[in-house]
Amino acid sequence: MPASRRARVRLWRWRRSPLRRRCDVIEAWVVLLGWVLALLGGALAGMAAAHGVQRAADAQRAERQRVTAELVEDAGDQVPSRVPSDYRVWATVRWTDRDGLTRTDEARVPARSAAGSEVAVWTDRGGAVVPEPLSAGEARMHMAAGGVLTALGTGGAVLVTVWLVRLGLDRQRMARWEADWERFDTPRGWKTG
16 A cells, blocks of 8 residues: 655745644744754854864963973883884983973883983973973864864754753643643533544
């Protein structure tokens, strides 16, 4: 038996009809505003997140400086069998900061480095050893990922809210239909169901 075909009526909630209810119009506005907010709000939130990541990367680059330090001890040689060529281990290093103070701290250095060899470390304004700041390419990748994820999350949250509102409107619509059928059946003294 072939499936029945019915005509699809587009934008039926916006058309005048005696069967259209107030909750149908409200639902149409909720869906329209939900999509607009999901698209615009998601785009704005994504751009704000991308700019935030860019500002944080710029602040990292401005705050951190590269200094040359000297290894105080031999770097460990417990290197796993399969590692990248730039595998690093923790070791104690010593350097002189801008103010002429000699500082000592733990830093990640190339494996199997001998004591007394020079290594590059990154420090913040307080003189503490910190990770290397993001490069321009890494910052762009973080900006893109952060912006897209924030946009999708914001848009998704709006659409989930719209879905929940539509569920409430459907319940309200069904309750009103039930009340109307009840009112229709009662004057005649018989029930349809």
